[in-house]
Amino acid sequence: MSEAQTPSLEESVTESTEEGDEVESAEIPINGLVLEHCEGRCRFILPADLDWIDLWPQLQVYLAGQEHLWSETLPVDCVCGQRLLDQSQLQQLADALSEHQLRLDKIITERRQTAIAAATLGYSVQQRELPPLLVKEADREANAAANPLYLKTTLRSGMEIRHEASVVIVGDVNAGASVIAAGDIIVWGRLRGVAHAGAKGNLGARIMTLEMAATQLRIANFVARTPDPPKPPYPEVAYATPQGIQIAPADAWAGSLAVSEAP
């Protein structure tokens, strides 16, 4: 175990507390926006639970943060699920995508009205019915999304990134923003907001950042406040131990990792 080998270098996190239990952590929904590309096409999955007005800013951040990842215009299949989209929203979506070299091509929806709106605008439509089969279909989609999310942007107050795998943010995560990932969270910048790694219960998940000034850290079902960041700041890593969340300087932690892999 890493903490046994580098006890002197570890800073115990103040007021590290355990909250919630396995049941609760298993219920945390991480169905964020997903954009996956494969063989010259993109698949854009819209989360079901956000209102359009709240989804829209997130969608913009998400697209802006990913722009550098492809070089040619790609056609997009948009998976809308139960979400109801009218013509103007579809038009906004198409405009937003086209700004980032993406062309809205196909709408995959379970709602008849959305299908009609999409067809009217000239997009190809795939309409699915709602038999129990679909639940499995949705699960499969979620698992297919387990690529890391790489975002090159500053996450400002009010922004929330949720992802089924690890998340890399190149930029600051400001206070009031949150990142929730099933895997690790790496912030190449200042982490001032809330970070929740291993949100599906993975105790081996870590939070790594150049400046650990987080409002709150969560790993699986552990919650901790962070102490004031060191001055001048240096990169740090937060990880879970049976006693709670610990923070160690990145260089010391990396050294210990070479000897023993954390759980």
Add this chain to the structure above:
Amino acid sequence: MGRTIVITSGKGGVGKTTASANIGVALAKLGRSVVLIDADFGLRNLDLLLGLENRVVYTAIDVLTGQCRLDQALVRDKRLNKLVLLPAAQNRNKDAITPEQMRQLASALSKHYDYVLIDCPAGIEAGFRNAIAPAQEALVVTTPEIAAVRDADRVIGLLEAYRIRNSHLILNRLRPAMVAANDMMSVEDVQEILSIPLIGIVPEDEKVIVSTNKGEPLVLAESPSLAGRAFMNIARRLEGEKVEFLDLEAASGGLFSRIRRLFGAKG
């Protein structure tokens, strides 16, 4: 086509309307034609600050419902003929207008004026979305307080999401003495969090209260106070001039810097 700029902040009471009034008047003093749109439907204040309350006949709502023509609703400032105000309706609320209608108003006005300045209401709800809908640029007003900065951060994120990427920061009500004593966030602290270019630093000034009560914006004064000069400089920077930031430290700072300034002024 004129420039359409929204003045916004998220948090209330940080000085959006004061900034709108003063920057509008300052631009008009620089010889530009300016229209100020009060987007705070139901809680209008801009007419008060400009001293134009008793001259409001029609409002933006009357224009949209066809009760009057657009030019009839514009209130001309008696002191500066380059400045007009499009008042908000006081007896309605934020739902009385849609983002599309705001766009129509602003685009009609930008054909005839160099600057269309929109005074945004506090909050991030319907009123905010109406106010930012027509804008290409934004001036984000904040004070050096943690709550105001947090809200400004949120607003900058939303502006980016609504594709207004040309945002500048106005840091209002700064008290250099408190910053020096480490009791207030400094310009650098605020900039480090918000990371958008700074266009003005306005010091705390009691004269703002007097000017508000009188309906005479600070920049109209014969010899404007420091805050008035700061607003004037913001207008000049909007015009593309390179203007040094005011030396607020020296203006309010210790005895030594005051003496130095005194000698500097005489010498």
